Amino acid sequence: xxxxxxxxxxxxxxxxxxxxxxxxxxxxxxxxxxxxxxxxxxxxxxxxxxxxxxxxxxxxxxxxxxxxxxxxxxxxxxxxxxxxxxxxxxxxxxxxxxxxxxxxxxxxxxxxxxxxxxxxxxxxxxxxxxxxxxxxxxxxxxxxxxxxxxxxxxxxxxxxxxxxxxxxxxxxxxxxxxxxxxxxxxxxxxxxxxxxxxxxxxxxxxxxxxxxxxxxxxxxxxxxxxxxxxxxxxxxxxxxxxxxxxxxxxxxxxxxxxxxxxxxxxxxxxxxxxxxxxxxxxxxxxxxxxxxxxxxxxxxxxxxxxxxxxxxxxxxxxxxxxxxxxxxxxxxxxxxxxxxxxxxxxxxxxxxxxxxxxxxxxxxxxxxxxxxxxxxxxxxxxxxxxxxxxxxxxxxxxxxxxxxxxxxxxxxxxxxxxxxxxxxxxxxxxxxxxxxxxxxxxxxx
Numbered sequence: 001x002x003x004x005x006x007x008x009x010x011x012x013x014x015x016x017x018x019x020x021x022x023x024x025x026x027x028x029x030x031x032x033x034x035x036x037x038x039x040x041x042x043x044x045x046x047x048x049x050x051x052x053x054x055x056x057x058x059x060x061x062x063x064x065x066x067x068x069x070x071x072x073x074x075x076x077x078x079x080x081x082x083x084x085x086x087x088x089x090x091x092x093x094x095x096x097x098x099x100x101x102x103x104x105x106x107x108x109x110x111x112x113x114x115x116x117x118x119x120x121x122x123x124x125x126x127x128x129x130x131x132x133x134x135x136x137x138x139x140x141x142x143x144x145x146x147x148x149x150x151x152x153x154x155x156x157x158x159x160x161x162x163x164x165x166x167x168x169x170x171x172x173x174x175x176x177x178x179x180x181x182x183x184x185x186x187x188x189x190x191x192x193x194x195x196x197x198x199x200x201x202x203x204x205x206x207x208x209x210x211x212x213x214x215x216x217x218x219x220x221x222x223x224x225x226x227x228x229x230x231x232x233x234x235x236x237x238x239x240x241x242x243x244x245x246x247x248x249x250x251x252x253x254x255x256x257x258x259x260x261x262x263x264x265x266x267x268x269x270x271x272x273x274x275x276x277x278x279x280x281x282x283x284x285x286x287x288x289x290x291x292x293x294x295x296x297x298x299x300x301x302x303x304x305x306x307x308x309x310x311x312x313x314x315x316x317x318x319x320x321x322x323x324x325x326x327x328x329x330x331x332x333x334x335x336x337x338x339x340x341x342x343x344x345x346x347x348x349x350x351x352x353x354x355x356x357x358x359x360x361x362x363x364x365x366x367x368x369x370x371x372x373x374x375x376x377x378x379x380x381x382x383x384x385x386x387x388x389x390x391x392x393x394x395x396x397x398x399x400x401x402x403x404x405x406x407x408x409x410x411x412x413x414x415x416x417x418x419x420x421x422x423x424x425x426x427x428x429x430x431x432x433x434x435x436x437x438x439x440x441x442x443x444x445x
Contacts, residue, residue, distance in 0.1 A: 001162070001170045005037045008161040012150050019117035020044045021156070022078075024107060025069065027062040027179035030122035032069065033167050034159055036176055038120075039073050045120075046076035048110055050103040052084040054095065055182065062179050078110050096189070097295060104155070111154060123148050123157045125210050126164040130194050132217060137194075139274040141264045142224050147217035163210055235266050239308075243445075245403050246308040250284055253306075270297040270308060280306075289402070302401045309403045325411075327367040335371070336409050336421065337444040345436050358411070358419040360429045362439040370412040378410070380417035381427040391420070398423065411441065 008014075015021060023038060025031040025047050038045045047070040051063045063079055070077035088098035107119045128147045135144035150160055159167065171178060187193045202209045240247045248266075256262035264277045271294040272280075283290045283301050290301040293311060300307045325332065331339045342362060351359045378391040395405050400423075411419040419425045422443050431438060 001166065002037060002040050004161055005158065006041055009158050012158075014151065014156045014158055015043075015118050018044070020046065020115070021118045021120050022046050022048050022107065022111050022114070022116040024048055024050075024103070024119060024121045025066050026050075026122075026181075027065045027069075028122075028181055028184075029168055029171050029178040030124060030159065030164070032176060032178040033171055034120065034122040035069060035073065036174070037158075045073075046070075046078065046114070046116060047073070048107055048119075049077070049079045050099075050106060051079060051081040052099050052102070053081055054084055054099075058182060062181075065179050076114065078114070080106060082106075096191075108154065117154075119155045121155060121157055122159050124159045124162050124164055124167060125214055126195070126199070128160060128217065129199065129210050129213050130191055132213060133194050133198060134191060141261070141268060141274070142220065142227070143265075143268050145217065146221040146224050147214070149221075231265050234262075235269075238266065244309065248306040248308070250304050250306065253284070267299075267308075270299075271295055272297070272299070291402070300402050303399065307401055307403055323371040324368040325371060332371075338371075338411075338421075339442045339444065341440045341442075343438050343440060345431070345438055351431055355424070356422050356443040356445065358421075358425050358441040358443075359431055360418060360425065360439045360441065361431055361435040362437040363435070364429050365413045365418065365439060367413075369418070370414075372410055372412060374405070374408050374410055374420075378417065380420065380424075382424045383427050383430055385427055391417075394420070394424070 021038065021043060023031070023035050023045050025035050026049065035045070035047060047066060049063055049066040051059050053059055063081075067077050067079065082099070082102045084095060084098050084102060087102060088095050110116070111119050131148055132145060148157060148160065150157055170176075183189070184192065185196070187196060199209075206212065238248055238252050253259060253263065260274075260277060260281060263281065264272070264274055267277065272292070273294070276292050276294065280292050280299060280301075283292075286301065288301055288303050292299040292301075296311055298309055298311050300309070323332070323335065325338075325340070329340055331337075374391050376392065379388045380391065380394075381388050382394060394400075395408075400408070408423070409421045410417050411421055413429070416428070417426055418429050419441065422445065
């Protein structure tokens, strides 16, 4: 097996002999054998272990076992503990997705900080097949069928040449100890049901199914490489990024045939499920305001366009944030960048029409001013109007999208709104013919 391991690394050009590789070792047979093969091959490596604290003392024993393994190999060892269940709840994702996000982000942090060239995970051919069927059953596009890549950015998979039974057989023959994860035999998790129920059935039908499916995955990946340049060109043409969100014109989507396939492929980077794509298509002719979620992004139907933003991480029931601005304040940078300048009006002074500048009658202001988010029920008297207007109605009239509303801040004097920042000042605080002392506030987005 050592020879196959070294040959696979050379054939795939995974790393150079002088490179240092950070091995992700859980304590299970797959990652333990990967570490043993690295050791026997004489490659330079370190060991990293994530304790997800999901199995109590068993998880702690795994951590101690992996640390002892690194000590035996006399290589660097890095470990951390995650509150995985809490993280999953806060992100509204599965435990498996939470663990994946946590570990890869932390692995990359260690890699950069400690000077490793690569991160190696112990995925093998059976993992490849399981992932293929998981995506196939749950629904996916072509990108979901290309399997686990041998290399992905700085992550490599040097055991993608071997079957699970080959790795386990090597461990038994060489009497190499490893840890058994008690959850591996449970059919609670979808992957385990694929592993323990579907794959044995396939094995009874076709003993060499894993390698045949792997060959199919390779052809899918090659086909994807042919299509990707066209997809990327279309994605760049249709999706316009504006600061922290992305815009797609619905009129542009109507020219794509078949729309469902195109829309799915365009939105692959944002993680939307095929069923969500179908719901989105049905909403294209409906009223504005509908929202569609992926684990990390959302799409908002806004009149003649789709707006893509990161999924809000804040609590919609959060207390109102308030920031006080003193009379002598010249500039603030957080939570928004504002500058303040007091000037004395002179003949011929022209008031700027720039919506990012508010020119106010300073004598009508009561300090300290307050900077806060808008709340339901807020109202003000928009410049030029003598009747009050609810802020939510102002947003509708001004065609302000949901993401823009969520990032809207108000400058207030006492209980009154002075300026909907970047939009409109209140009529009461305008500069009149009797105004001599002015406060000029600039918003620097």
